[in-house]
Amino acid sequence: MSKRSDLDLVLQDALGKLQAGVPYDQVLAECGEYAADLAPLLQAAQWMRQSVQTTVPRAAMVRSRARFLRAADERAARALPFMTRFRWAFNSAIILLVVAAALFFTGLGSVSALPGQALYPVKRAVEQARLVLAASNPASKLVLEESFDQRRVDEVVLLAEHAGGQRVSFAGFLSGGGVEPYNVEGILLDLNAEQLATVQD
Secondary structure (H helix, E strand, C coil): CCHHHHHHHHHHHHHHHHHHCCCHHHHHHHCHHHHHHHHHHHHHHHHHHHHHCCCCCHHHHHHHHHHHHHHHHHHHHCCCCHHHHHHHHHHHHHHHHHHHHHHHHHHHHHCCCCCCCCCHHHHHHHHHHHHHHCCCCHHHHHHHHHHHHHHHHHHHHHHHHCCCCCCCCCCCCEEEECCEEEEECCEECCCCHHHHHHHHC
């Protein structure tokens, strides 16, 4: 082996011992004939090792962490950029528009719904909501109730035309009796014996 490669091997061995915590004087003594050549390198390595091992004071770490957290809070507290706010507002407006359109068209489609059809409960719910809103004005509430009763009569007529058998409840005056068949608002009633006995009482 050449003297250079021997020197490299001895240096690596000496650095390993210094890193393991062997005292500098002992490591230098074990280097033998290479001690004079390796002394400046080992001193530099030892100085580097000691300077790296200096500990940061705990108080400085706490201050640094507090500054970091304060800066993070300030960044989070800043307002969102304009485009982010705009995008959020735009998306919210679109969602509200879709919901409003869905409610509008569902309500619009339910106006012509007949008993037994899917949108009929929506139609009745809209009517009930209108009655609740008109509760403060008894005259307008009475007009609404009469118009809804007329709707029920019209629905019964349409159901009879389409041979649809559905239970419908509505208000009206009962007329007929004796030889005349019973009817409500011109709609003939098909009464069973029990219902007939109730009507005749």
